[in-house]
Amino acid sequence: MSQLKILLDESDIPTQWYNIVADMPNPPAPPLGPDGKPIGPEALTAIFPMPIIEQEVSAERWIDIPEAVRDIYRMWRPSPLFRARALERALGTPAKIYYKYEGVSPAGSHKPNTAVAQAYYNQQVGIKRLTTETGAGQWGSALALAGQMFGIEVRVYMVKVSYEQKPFRRSMMQTWGAEVLASPTNLTNAGRKILAEDAASAGSLGIAISEAVEEAASRDDTNYSLGSVLNHVLLHQTVIGQEAKKQLEKVGDYPDMVFAPCGGGSNFGGIAFPFFADKAAGKQVRLVAVEPSSCPTLTRGQYAYDFGDTAGLTPLMKMYTLGHDFIPPGIHAGGLRYHGDSVLVSQLYNEGLIEAVAVPQIVTFEAGVIFARSEGIIPAPESNHAIRACIDEALRCKQSGEAKTLLFNLSGHGHFDMASYDRYFSGELEDYDYPEEAIARSMQNIPKIAGA
């Protein structure tokens, strides 16, 4: 019997994070202040600890992972790499399909990879509280877990639509000692402003970020922690791709294509960036970011400087954006409901170094069920996006007879998303059209930056 799970020892957990900036043809576009002028690191000290800020602006290829962080990683890392033989049989494809399974973390997704690092650095500088936002709840539960491990209080602003769709993600955060609020709230100016406009607002990641940032900026003992988008977050997630490369080496294989869901970009960056290092060195590998067609940032957005949050509290970042006040439809992949995208991912896409595809909601659940019935694991709705794109490629291989090697990031399990699967089975799941008018409206509000 050939091996299904390709495992590594704890000693194989990466000792350094990979910083893609060192291999990018051009330096990342700098963040700008409201005045359109580049801001310095000091502008971030109100909400981030200095070690994180240094990582945010670093151009070093390799950054050491603190032993205290690796020590926590050992709870679930190295995560397994699976050869999806049953899925290959179910599809009748000549393609070889591998998936890296990050759902083995206690929080059930890849998010703890950066949550643990961020909690550690904040603890190091004496921070007692962290605020953050969460969509599907995967990030919030990851930070709740990490805060618990380092004795830091955590307050989570959870996007209301997810708070209602996924009550047990909230319970999970509370089990790890975190406080969870449905965003928008009445506790912040940003939240009150939204509620004044729409008391029934379903919320969005952009709004929740505004609330968490506003609170962190207003308290000395409190910092803010972001689950995606920023350079240091993608940096921390590169343990995924580094392990995957080592695991594929063990079986003498290498992917032709790598797929990952893409919301803010850390899921994609985590698995894809270490392969980009090879691509930069001349190796052939296609890196595909998969986003929801109802929030098609890379495929339909505008490449421009925009705010990372709805209220415009963050610095301006050069990214593909649908407009910082765009509120995506309430799809069940809450983690992909973000108006923008990582500066690094956006620039790589703009320079044609990576690819992107947008998929509608229902077929992603169809893919998730095909996967669950062959491989056993029930995937998170976010992960279903990567599975959909990977299955589509495997079916193309079936047509063409090509035996491509495909890898995707199974970023999390769907144990807290069964209500979404219920809606899929009952035929109540919605497919949203591309929200043409809403996006046209929100794009009007992308700030005009001279010369940017």
Next chain:
Amino acid sequence: MSQLKILLDESDIPTQWYNIVADMPNPPAPPLGPDGKPIGPEALTAIFPMPIIEQEVSAERWIDIPEAVRDIYRMWRPSPLFRARALERALGTPAKIYYKYEGVSPAGSHKPNTAVAQAYYNQQVGIKRLTTETGAGQWGSALALAGQMFGIEVRVYMVKVSYEQKPFRRSMMQTWGAEVLASPTNLTNAGRKILAEDAASAGSLGIAISEAVEEAASRDDTNYSLGSVLNHVLLHQTVIGQEAKKQLEKVGDYPDMVFAPCGGGSNFGGIAFPFFADKAAGKQVRLVAVEPSSCPTLTRGQYAYDFGDTAGLTPLMKMYTLGHDFIPPGIHAGGLRYHGDSVLVSQLYNEGLIEAVAVPQIVTFEAGVIFARSEGIIPAPESNHAIRACIDEALRCKQSGEAKTLLFNLSGHGHFDMASYDRYFSGELEDYDYPEEAIARSMQNIPKIAGA
């Protein structure tokens, strides 16, 4: 950094199941017919395939695991053994605590270890449908998964209280293609009888078993599959203890005590029986079954011949029983709500070869939260029983200064039990007194078997 996870290779998955009957001082008490006379294997052919019946009555020490079953086991086996260093620190105990984590299976518990074997043997004899019961839903989801893997239709009678407490366990079973009904139903005589007496019946494992057995006995293409209690089920679960022994050997350790939750007995038998083999050979090791004080089968039950189900459709089995029509309080550890116990576990307990302890509900959740906040993993309510007993022993070690080595079976995660954790946190969780009167009543109905 010393190792946290002790892993094995796929090649280390046991190739044989361990049959404890070969090492028991006395042969297991035989099942009896309603007439009080021992029944032969043929009496079981209406609901079980012959290979399963042969395992049920076998006295062979080792029974080969079919390659097709090991092939499916590789999806999650070998499961990890963890050294609970963070829990040890949190307790300040000199004891060494290890736990075997079965929650890594797609169904999230140890149950697929036998579900896969049972589905395989039924497929081998041409069975197209399986019926079963489920309490917490862990068994039902395991059989749904296994049925999906072998192309067998599965109908699950789910105890109504759990059906209502754990709707997403139902969704999970449906994701794997199974049909799920809230028991008692109107589809069987057994169900109709209960509903006639109490239309609002919360159900029980005993009732659900009656319904599933009744249906299976009435259809040629349909067999019945049981998730615990029977010899062959405990046999299949011995992969857990076999792996745990090998993993402890890797770190040069051996347990002084082994703890496992005990409902029907397969959770306990799975981890404890392979250690009993050493005990039978003279090794010192204490094996402790942990049950709920609201359904204290071993610690307060009567050792007598009784039916395995409420309606009295099964053969009579010699076991500790609270009476086959006892309906336990609606505790959240649905998998432990069973009036009886495995014949093998009961006989070992009666002969003083294993120990048992009963614990009330609230302190089991307290233990689960202590565990979740140190080790990260959120345990199933059933598992919390073993954690409670293990923590209590670790705290005794703290008093005595003994550095005992403790092992428990973390039989599943609590991702589908967060509503129960919510009740614990909100102070709404009930502690049931020992149901003195109800048990006195149901014990009246234990059949009087001459000479047994």
